[in-house]
Amino acid sequence: MTETIHIERLEIGDAVGPTARFLASAFPAAPHLNSDYLRWLYFDNPAGSAIACNAMAGDQIVSHFAITPFRCELFGRQLMAGLALNVATDSGWRRQGLLARSGAAAIEAARAAGLSLLMAVTNRQSTHGFLSRLGFMSIAPLDARIGFGETPAPTPAPVEFRVLRDAARIQWRLARPGATYTVDTSARPPAIYAPSYRWPLAPVVELARCDANLLPPTLPRRRAGLRPRTWLGLDPGRHWPAWRYRTLPGRLRPAPLNLVFRSLAAGLAAPGRSGIHFEAFDFDAF
Numbered sequence: 428m429t430e431t432i433h434i435e436r437l438e439i440g441d442a443v444g445p446t447a448r449f450l451a452s453a454f455p456a457a458p459h460l461n462s463d464y465l466r467w468l469y470f471d472n473p474a475g476s477a478i479a480c481n482a483m484a485g486d487q488i489v490s491h492f493a494i495t496p497f498r499c500e501l502f503g504r505q506l507m508a509g510l511a512l513n514v515a516t517d518s519g520w521r522r523q524g525l526l527a528r529s530g531a532a533a534i535e536a537a538r539a540a541g542l543s544l545l546m547a548v549t550n551r552q553s554t555h556g557f558l559s560r561l562g563f564m565s566i567a568p569l570d571a572r573i574g575f576g577e578t579p580a581p582t583p584a585p586v587e588f589r590v591l592r593d594a595a596r597i598q599w600r601l602a603r604p605g606a607t608y609t610v611d612t613s614a615r616p617p618a619i620y621a622p623s624y625r626w627p628l629a630p631v632v633e634l635a636r637c638d639a640n641l642l643p644p645t646l647p648r649r650r651a652g653l654r655p656r657t658w659l660g661l662d663p664g665r666h667w668p669a670w671r672y673r674t675l676p677g678r679l680r681p682a683p684l685n686l687v688f689r690s691l692a693a694g695l696a697a698p699g700r701s702g703i704h705f706e707a708f709d710f711d712a713f
């Protein structure tokens with residue numbers, strides 16, 4: 428049946444409604460997956476438009492794979508990279524090689540567009556496909572911490588890989604439709620929090636610490652107070668106080684959060700787990 432499948436690229440100006448509806452049904456726990464969100468994520472990014480591929484059975488979307496570009500530094504070199512995300516196959520079409528097909532099409536387009544490397548944060552269902560069919564290598568599961576009080580301030584540490592965040596990227600990231608991010612300026616550097624759940628003592632997610640000069644002045648200020656805080660990512664410059672912060676056990680994590688890497692350029696080595704700065708702000712438009 429899959430021989431009748433063809434791949435379509437979503438281009439700026441195309442209607443994103445069908446893709447948004449497809450993704451919303453593939454990720455029922457993600458109510459933010461609507462047309463405004465996709466237009467913002469795919470076409471407003473100051474680093475460039477996403478490469479978003481739909482595998483089509485006739486006029487029905489049966490699989491989707493997107494790569495959004497970002498600037499990064501890898502072993503001291505500034506490069507264009509891509510984050511693979513919104514990877515899904517219709518439940519009636521799974522295990523027929525469609526992740527492999529839509530992924531391969533998006534990856535070839537990313538290479539042609541000059542991206543040097545790809546990163547992704549994969550889950551139980553997708554990790555194997557990324558590693559076995561799409562040429563990614565596994566780096567490590569991301570760290571997930573939960574605790575009380577201010578998270579430890581990042582200290583200067585040598586890094587092999589980090590996402591370059593300029594004011595344009597930060598402003599775009601914080602302009603996610605439907606989200607109201609807040610900043611706690613009592614933390615140094617300021618801490619950006621994701622919209623928190625309604626119940627009063629639910630943990631707030633610290634997405635990143637960010638240079639105060641790069642933050643939009645309109646970002647609402649708010650302290651996390653007594654709420655527990657969670658943090659997801661890797662950062663060799665954070666030293667977590669064991670008595671206040673714990674690693675979230677696997678069974679309580681939202682997903683395994685496996686960080687995977689693929690080079691698209693000759694001679695690029697993968698960064699090691701202990702040399703990576705990467706946090707929720709960079710990989711999850713939550």
Ligand SMILES: CC(C)(COP(=O)(O)OP(=O)(O)OC[C@H]1O[C@@H](n2cnc3c(N)ncnc32)[C@H](O)[C@@H]1OP(=O)(O)O)[C@@H](O)C(=O)NCCC(=O)NCCS
Nearest residue numbers: 514515516521522523524525526527549550552553555556
């Ligand atoms: C993950 C997902 C996209 C896989 O799509 P798919 O089209 O079924 O994948 P493919 O058929 O191309 O399979 C690629 C490889 O992954 C394996 N695979 C597919 N589904 C798997 C699963 N649920 N668990 C483990 N391995 C799986 C396949 O066996 C294949 O491996 P092989 O080449 O060694 O046989 C699909 O299950 C899905 O949409 N899940 C819900 C959304 C989701 O979790 N997306 C991932 C977000 S990171």
